[in-house]
Amino acid sequence: MLLIAWLVIILIVSVLPLSGPDIGMPIDKIEHFILYGVTSIFLFRHFKTGTTRKRAAYKAIVFSAAYGFAMECLQYFIPQRSFSPEDAIANTAGALLFCIVYMKLRKH
Secondary structure, eight states, X not given: OHHHHHHHHHHHHHHSOOOSOOOSSTHHHHHHHHHHHHHHHHHHHHHTTTSOHHHHHHHHHHHHHHHHHHHHHHHTTSXXXXXXXXXXXXXXXXXXXXXXXXXXXXXX
């Protein structure tokens, strides 16, 4: 249930109009990196039941990256939002790094 709530929160945040000035810093890329990194951890925990850790990590990373890409595509159609390949890259990088580190740390 927490996973579904988390994905809905991401959806809501992704479709809300942006507010505030653009300060020219890559803070939004860091936010994307962390947001989808946490998403991949939630997904890893969800997928690890009944499968190998490696397969669960693969599914978590792919699903997180795909969900992030879908949110970027959705933003293309929303006023005051736009598709950003850089955000999609940050989403994927966060999902990959967080999931791998979490999986390695939880191994011991």
